[in-house]
Amino acid sequence: MAAERGLNDEETAHLFGMCEAAGCILLAVSGGADSTALLVLAAEWAKTSKVKLVAVTVDHGLRPSSSVEAKKVAALAKSLGVPHRIAVWKGEKPETGVEEGAREARYLLLDEAAKKAGATHLATAHTRDDQAETLLMRLAAGSGPAGLAGMRAVRKRGDLVHVRPFLDVPKARLVASLKERGIAWIEDETNTDETFARPRLRGARAVLEGEGLTAERLSVLARRMGRMTDAIDRVAAAAWAETARRQEGKTVLDGAVLLALPDEIALRLLIRAVGGHGDQEPDRLARSETLLEAVLQALRTGQSLGRTLAGAKISVRSGEVEVSAAPPRKGGT
Template sequence: MSLTSLAAALTQALQEGFGHTVPERIGVAVSGGGDSMALLDLLRVWGKAELYVASVDHGLRPESAEEVASVADYVAHHGLKHTALRWDWDRQGNLQQAAREGRRRLLRDWAGAQGLGCVALGHTADDQAETFLMRLARGSGVDGLSAMEPARKEGDITWVRPLLKVRRETLRAYLRERGLAWADDPSNDDETYDRIKARQMMATLEPLGLSVARLTQTSDHMRAQRGLADWAVERAEQDVMSYDVGDVLFDRTGLKALPDALQARLISKALGWVSGNSYRPRFKALAEVLDAHAPKALHGCLVIPKAGMLRISREWNAVKDLRTGVDAVWDGRWRLARAGGGVSAGLEIAALGEAGMAQVPDWRLSARPRQSVLSSPAVWQGDTLVSAPLAGLANGWEAQVLAP
């Protein structure tokens, strides 16, 4: 693919991703590897947006600091703006997953601080195909096998992947032609990682017709099916789903009348909103919830069956230690505000809990289940309860939940 063709593919991807209105300022995540270095140079040559560059040093390899420094040298040479970000692993959970989530969080915070509305990522067609194979091996369904999207909005940030139609080797050829250096991560040859196994398997699958092009095509088909499923969910919501402030309510009879896959999507969406967890529970766990006859904890939530309804509330154990200032968003979706302003010092938002409910003897008048009231947000001054709006003790405060 020539420079002209690459530039044309980049322009088309950006225009499609932004509805033909490309931002004047774009953030670029650049590790120093071939894909992101090619993306940065292509965007610079394209020249239709002011570029802000960020590099995340995971500190997992001795060479990583040098790679970030090489990006800084390129950026300085071309008069661009560069920020080096540092991620440190807390030794909790899966390293690769933690690194991905940490990198995304750092980039999101950086973009917000810079006032950027979008960040470009260097994912390629090869990444698309490898991800498909990895998820296929894990038994993923339509959502997991769906293609990465060229543009995806999350909160105030739009993540764009302009090179999803471009092969990795094409970008390497571009860099060689331009005389630009890039860093090769040694972990790209480490067969303990699933992605490397998938990458090596591609050579075996190619003669069978399972090429990168075919796998990405199938992934695109899955994305279309996912869009259809999302459309069906939106329409089913109107018939079987409602909200009680921060809880989600389902008409159990109407829910059970839907196809199993649609039931699972609706429950999963509700669990995700109440808990703030972006990952879906396993299908088996969702199926068990539908047949539950007693409250069941799942995904940081409590599913409460009662009188033909299914209520999803926040689980007390998930928020019992969560405390924020009264000017912050609590549990990712609650704002507590006092009418007329004028907030005293030393106030915090925390879950009501048993101690708080003991100070609100009339909480039953709220007509909410005890489990739901227990995990509701309240204003505290030390051990003294100031306000519990959802339990009926407002004291001039109002609880507002962010829209799902």
């Protein structure tokens, strides 16, 4: 198999085209191959654009070498003429769910850094390989169409626009881009630690690709699921405007209309209503599906129903579905 080649100037300009309207881009750079390529290629592209760059490295403090690695990134950024900041995750670290905790902390710190820098965009170096791993993890977790749309190349994060220029680029091409320039990167040993799900999936890559589950095909699946999800969301938004009404601190859905809708659209409406009154979005699609089945059955039979989900109270009576905030649990605060 021929060795992968690095990205050329034309390809790089095309990939960063999604950032042309940015005033300032915050680059999330851990020091690994992917994010180092993001820093290097963005710096080259920015020479011919009016976009300002600021690089940030989040030091999670989970490994003894993390602070040294962050300083290496700072030195590389300086050599490229890109301002660099180090954001440290302070405080106690979780004993379980370290990956999720680190991810949440990372984005909070990046959001803070973006505000300080006046950034309009946040760029991360997720690749086609990352997208494939994300899809497999979500498939294993039982995700629905929205989850199987994977990561999006462009996504709003509050006031920030989160861009992933390399989302359809194989990691090997980023590595090749660095090798062609003689630029080193940091290898994180946790990337091969099979106590975590992603490294286990990487270890199974050869088997999966042998069965046709290549990163390229999974990336295509994500795009198709994203296209389908966007279409469903538009239909659901129109149905919401016609069906839902606010009334005395609750949302009321017309039962007859809900019954006439395709189940997928009805499900989106129910999830939106729950999310609007609960203390969190439903965390499991299966729970929302079970709730929808119960609601539709009650509407068909004319029975009353009372359920709770994600901090919301769902009631069915007189042919209507009412969703409001659930009362505090007994003994709770």
